[in-house]
Amino acid sequence: MxxxxxxxxxxxxxxxPASLDRAxxxxxxxxxxxxxxxxxxxxxxxxxxxxxxLNDAYRTLKDPLSRAVYLAELKGVEMPGDGKTIDDPELxxxxxxxxxxxxxxxSTQAVDALAAKVRADMKASLSGLGSLFLAGDKPAxxxxxxxxxxxxxxxEEARARRMNLERSTA
Amino acid sequence: MTLLxxxxxxxxxxxxxxxxxxxxxxxxxxxxxxxxIAREGKPAALHxxxxxxxxxxxxxxxxxGGVLVGDEARLLxxxxxxxxxxxxxxxxxxxxxxxxxxxxxxxxxxxxGSGETDMVKLxxxxxxxxxxxxxxxxxxxxxKRAEEALDKPVERAVITVPAYFDDAARTATxxxxxxxxxxxxxxxxxxxxxxxxxxxxxGSEGLYxxxxxxxxTFDFSLLRLEKGVFQVLATGGDTALGGDDFDxxxxxxxxxERKKDGLDDQVDEAAVKAALAxxxxxxxxxxxxxxxxxxxxxxxxxxxxxLTRAEFDAMIASYIKRTVDIARHVLGDADMTAAEVQGVVxxxxxxxxxxxxxxxxxMLGKAPLTDIDPDEVVALGAALxxxxxxxxxxxxxxxxxxxxxxxxxxxxxxxxxxxxxxxxPVQLAQDFTTYQDGQTAMVIHVVQGEREMVADCRSLARFExxxxxxxxxxxxxxxxxxxxxxxxxxxxxxxxRTTGVQQRxxxxxxxxxxxxxxxxxxxxxxxNAEADMTARLLTEAKVEARRSxxxxxxxxxxxxxxxxxxxxxELDQGRARLEAAMAGEARDEIxxxxxxxxxxxxxxxxRRMDRGIREALAGKSxxxxxxxxxx
Ligand SMILES: Nc1ncnc2c1ncn2[C@@H]1O[C@H](COP(=O)(O)OP(=O)(O)OP(=O)(O)O)[C@@H](O)[C@H]1O
Ligand SMILES: [Mg+2]
Numbered sequence: 001m002x003x004x005x006x007x008x009x010x011x012x013x014x015x016x017p018a019s020l021d022r023a024x025x026x027x028x029x030x031x032x033x034x035x036x037x038x039x040x041x042x043x044x045x046x047x048x049x050x051x052x053x054l055n056d057a058y059r060t061l062k063d064p065l066s067r068a069v070y071l072a073e074l075k076g077v078e079m080p081g082d083g084k085t086i087d088d089p090e091l092x093x094x095x096x097x098x099x100x101x102x103x104x105x106x107s108t109q110a111v112d113a114l115a116a117k118v119r120a121d122m123k124a125s126l127s128g129l130g131s132l133f134l135a136g137d138k139p140a141x142x143x144x145x146x147x148x149x150x151x152x153x154x155x156e157e158a159r160a161r162r163m164n165l166e167r168s169t170a
Numbered sequence: 171m172t173l174l175x176x177x178x179x180x181x182x183x184x185x186x187x188x189x190x191x192x193x194x195x196x197x198x199x200x201x202x203x204x205x206x207i208a209r210e211g212k213p214a215a216l217h218x219x220x221x222x223x224x225x226x227x228x229x230x231x232x233x234x235g236g237v238l239v240g241d242e243a244r245l246l247x248x249x250x251x252x253x254x255x256x257x258x259x260x261x262x263x264x265x266x267x268x269x270x271x272x273x274x275x276x277x278x279x280x281x282x283g284s285g286e287t288d289m290v291k292l293x294x295x296x297x298x299x300x301x302x303x304x305x306x307x308x309x310x311x312x313x314k315r316a317e318e319a320l321d322k323p324v325e326r327a328v329i330t331v332p333a334y335f336d337d338a339a340r341t342a343t344x345x346x347x348x349x350x351x352x353x354x355x356x357x358x359x360x361x362x363x364x365x366x367x368x369x370x371x372x373g374s375e376g377l378y379x380x381x382x383x384x385x386x387t388f389d390f391s392l393l394r395l396e397k398g399v400f401q402v403l404a405t406g407g408d409t410a411l412g413g414d415d416f417d418x419x420x421x422x423x424x425x426x427e428r429k430k431d432g433l434d435d436q437v438d439e440a441a442v443k444a445a446l447a448x449x450x451x452x453x454x455x456x457x458x459x460x461x462x463x464x465x466x467x468x469x470x471x472x473x474x475x476x477l478t479r480a481e482f483d484a485m486i487a488s489y490i491k492r493t494v495d496i497a498r499h500v501l502g503d504a505d506m507t508a509a510e511v512q513g514v515v516x517x518x519x520x521x522x523x524x525x526x527x528x529x530x531x532x533m534l535g536k537a538p539l540t541d542i543d544p545d546e547v548v549a550l551g552a553a554l555x556x557x558x559x560x561x562x563x564x565x566x567x568x569x570x571x572x573x574x575x576x577x578x579x580x581x582x583x584x585x586x587x588x589x590x591x592x593x594x595p596v597q598l599a600q601d602f603t604t605y606q607d608g609q610t611a612m613v614i615h616v617v618q619g620e621r622e623m624v625a626d627c628r629s630l631a632r633f634e635x636x637x638x639x640x641x642x643x644x645x646x647x648x649x650x651x652x653x654x655x656x657x658x659x660x661x662x663x664x665x666x667r668t669t670g671v672q673q674r675x676x677x678x679x680x681x682x683x684x685x686x687x688x689x690x691x692x693x694x695x696x697x698n699a700e701a702d703m704t705a706r707l708l709t710e711a712k713v714e715a716r717r718s719x720x721x722x723x724x725x726x727x728x729x730x731x732x733x734x735x736x737x738x739x740e741l742d743q744g745r746a747r748l749e750a751a752m753a754g755e756a757r758d759e760i761x762x763x764x765x766x767x768x769x770x771x772x773x774x775x776x777r778r779m780d781r782g783i784r785e786a787l788a789g790k791s792x793x794x795x796x797x798x799x800x801x
Binding site for chain 1: 355356396397399401495499502558559560564566567568592593594595596597598653655656
């Protein structure tokens with residue numbers, strides 16, 4: 001059963017966070033191990049497996065990027081597994097330059113500015129995904145998702161850099 | 171008793187205790203413990219005859235025999251200091267390798283367990299006792315208190331643990347309960363329990379933070395409360411940060427003052443204990459007044475020490491800053507801002523320190539909630555959960571893993587399988603592969619922590635998957651599954667999947683613990699993220715280079731005859747250059763040497779390919795070939 005079906009939701013890129021939560025909470029109320037404390041071992045094991053599958057589904061669908069990657073894979077787009085590989089030379093160049101910029105950013109303000117740029121960039125490309133999915137353009141979807149993955153990772157690195165700057169100036 | 175237990179997944183060792191018995195909530199603290207009961211959604215802490223809910227987490231084994239717990243045990247401290255144990259929670263699940271982290275803090279003789287991975291024992295009153303046994307005495311006393319207060323047998327309990335407790339400490343806590351004759355309905359994280367007490371009491375909704383600073387541990391959690399659902403979004407902390415650190419700072423200052431005054435103290439165990447006790451007293455007084463003073467007498471020589479609130483604040487500022495940094499980090503993990511937090515709940519005795527309250531208020535921009543007694547709030551939440559688990563009830567607690575879980579891969583790099591803050595229960599798997607041709611065994615090394623390199627994480631378990639059918643490197647598919655149950659306990663299994671040969675091993679993590687402290691690991695992860703990335707890239711380059719050397723050696727062994735003497739010499743030189751680069755730390759050099767070797771070996775690779783094709787075609791008629799081409 002795919003993650004969307006498990007939560008009783010349509011397999012779509014756009015998902016209202018509130019409706020995801022609602023579906024997830026309702027099913028966890030039914031399956032969470034806390035509901036099975038006094039039940040026989042076999043029933044407890046089943047509930048635990050169900051609850052784990054629900055958690056996996058929720059976690060995957062909650063974040064817009066991981067949801068998009070998951071949906072793309074459902075639709076037959078092949079993504080590199082580890083999320084680290086960049087096989088697009090253009091993106092590789094971009095990534096190297098951005099990393100350099102981050103490295104040179106000497107103040108939290110400078111890092112914040114970079115992070116804000118990346119966030120805006122992510123938002124724009126996430127909303128651009130819809131039309132790519134609609135057109136079923138697999139290579140374009142793959143390219144866009146790889147770039148989003150890289151941006152996501154960059155945002156995380158910016159966070160680490162910021163923390164370091166904060167600590168060293170304190 | 172054995173701590174390394176392997177039982178069927180989903181099987182609880184104890185059958186369910188009689189439904190007639192009551193289920194209580196227990197806060198098993200480092201400094202103090204509390205037991206509480208909830209009926210129809212109303213929790214209450216159980217008091218002794220004098221009206222006290224807190225039981226000091228102190229156990230004494232008097233030379234006259236028997237066991238004392240709580241205030242009685244503490245009273246024995248001056249006469250028989252070596253027979254009294256306090257703060258045993260710090261040793262729960264700790265192995266021999268962890269010892270130096272706590273050595274010096276604890277005035278007991280400590281014996282390592284029989285193996286490197288066993289929990290330590292304390293030698294008290296001539297007998298080696300494990301932290302599990304000692305904690306069980308506290309639990310027995312709490313159970314007795316509950317049975318007397320309720321006049322009914324008590325056989326089941328929800329016990330709280332710091333959110334940041336690792337797997338070993340959680341298992342040890344469960345075992346202690348079993349020794350005390352209590353079935354653990356669930357281990358609940360302390361901050362989550364606190365939120366439960368607040369949320370149910372106030373019917374609150376929205377985003378709440380719990381800031382818990384006790385004697386020895388700090389936890390910070392973010393939860394979303396919504397119509398009876400308590401969803402933990404992120405959690406973080408430090409298992410070695412708390413009021414004890416404040417005491418130490420004051421004690422050190424007093425000892426330094428004596429030295430400055432020309433007193434030549436013998437700073438032994440007794441002196442440290444006396445200074446710490448006075449320090450704690452002065453610290454607690456400073457919560458209600460601006461200045462205090464104390465008299466310290468060591469070896470009959472007295473000295474007087476004054477301390478103002480402002481001085482104290484300056485001494486502890488760095489500890490509090492650390493808690494604030496961790497809290498910010500947790501907010502970032504949940505992708506939330508301070509402004510979005512609706513309320514912050516204070517838990518733990520050390521949150522009475524005015525500077526702590528001020529800094530928390532400053533960070534979150536709102537006054538903390540303190541209307542439930544911070545000493546009791548955790549036990550009250552545990553009691554509510556105990557009632558919900560036994561009597562039904564509509565609340566739902568959704569908790570998360572505090573630390574990432576992963577495996578060691580080539581070169582000591584950590585591959586994360588379960589990221590921190592993943593909702594539990596969880597079951598996640600990842601495929602790994604072999605590194606060498608014909609490899610038939612694989613070491614599965616399970617680690618916990620946020621850093622990129624194994625050496626910086628905590629080692630939980632190590633086992634070997636045997637019987638992998640020999641294949642070329644990279645062909646095998648070893649699936650390693652991590653399962654974390656609702657108590658936060660981990661089970662790991664591994665199997666080889668390409669051949670249908672099912673090799674399955676279930677492993678409960680052992681207690682072979684690295685010296686690193688978990689909290690430091692999380693905290694360090696941000697501080698070191700950049701350096702880690704460099705280290706990771708270097709290691710990856712080395713692993714990649716070693717892989718191509720292995721492949722080249724295999725090819726040379728098989729088809730070396732395709733090369734003439736000078737070609738071979740050139741290749742060997744290139745090979746040596748790469749090995750030399752690999753011995754160093756320069757990633758660029760390794761990559762350059764690897765690329766050079768690749769260029770050098772290109773003609774060799776082409777000749778091998780040609781020969782392979784010729785061999786494949788040998789003996790086939792032209793016709794056959796043509797029909798093949800046409801296929
Ligand atoms: N009025 C006070 N002012 C300052 N500190 C206090 C005060 N009262 C208690 N403390 C400190 O609180 C600490 C104990 O807190 P608490 O009872 O919450 O810890 P615990 O739950 O046993 O420990 P942990 O949560 O770390 O396992 C001690 O360091 C004690 O000195
Ligand atoms: Mg506590």
